[in-house]
Amino acid sequence: MSDLADSYRYCGAVTAEHGRTYHLATRLLPARRRAATYSLYGFARTVDDIVDVDSEGDAADTAAELDRIEAMLRLCFYEQSAIGSRVCPSELQRVLPAFVDTVADFDIPHDYFFAFLDSMRMDVPGTPSHRAEYETMSELRTYMYGSAAVIGLQMLPILGTTGRVDEARPHAAALGEAFQLTNFLRDVGEDLDRGRVYLPARELSAFGVDTDLLKFSRRTGTTDRRIARALAHLISVTRSVYRSAEPGIAMLDRRVQPGIRTAFVLYSRILDEIERGDYRVLERRAVVPRRGRWATALPQFARLALPSRRWGRDERRI
CATH class of the missing domain: 1.10.600.10 (Farnesyl Diphosphate Synthase)
Structure with a gap:
């Protein structure tokens, strides 16, 4: 239980550091729902940061990292535990227990998270789905489905x-x-x-x-x-x-x-x-x-x- 509580506290700290406006608004939520919101933010923010940092290096490595994260998620969702943390990037290990607990507790559809990863792949240069620019609002909305609408x-x-x-x-x-x-x-x-x-x-x-x-x-x-x-x-x-x-x-x-x-x-x-x-x-x-x-x-x-x-x-x- 201490690992789970620590994970929720860590997600709250990530939210407070990176989303000041968002964090202030979430303080108005009931405690359990507030903690769950922090866990989702912590997961999305951490994956986004991995893509931003790693995409400055080898795109193939970044794409492989996203594939590992997806495999980890499928394992965690199947087991309904953070068992997959042993194969996930170190940046995600502190987020994962709270995130998996939230997804199971509130029965959040798993496809939303895979759509999110698909949009993250669109940010990785050199990969088949990469897009550095968008021609139309309709094209941008395809990206935003996974990166924003599913949130x-x-x-x-x-x-x-x-x-x-x-x-x-x-x-x-x-x-x-x-x-x-x-x-x-x-x-x-x-x-x-x-x-x-x-x-x-x-x-x-x-x-x-x-x-x-x-x-x-x-x-x-x-x-x-x-x-x-x-x-x-x-x-x-x-x-x-x-x-x-x-x-x-x-x-x-x-x-x-x-x-x-x-x-x-x-x-x-x-x-x-x-x-x-x-x-x-x-x-x-x-x-x-x-x-x-x-x-x-x-x-x-x-x-x-x-x-x-x-x-x-x-x-x-x-």
């Missing part, structure tokens, strides 16, 4: 719904996409440094923007007005995805709605910060100021403090 779908069993799960799924998938599109807009410069452009080429070209212009602006620390106009358009597209996702919040268990609402608002405010910074994402990273994060979260904490017979008891297994 929202994984969360549904943890969060719980008040009605039919199949009605909530499209909204959960849209929320995952909205969060990732926000990340793509915020991280254009960092992604360029890794040899990737996630913003669809056709959307950019409509404003006279191509990869060479993005690289020039990154290198010189300037933002061409054509880039600003393209980003403004893509922010509008992303906000439309948020609008598609929003009705799903009311379909969730009442106890988790404040946390998801907070994440929804805080992440969408990153778009506001990009606009407020005159679209200079190639020079600096847009973040919601700490004061703004707490101003959003505190009313939701207060809401949770109100008694409600319908909310029931908090789960405290971890």
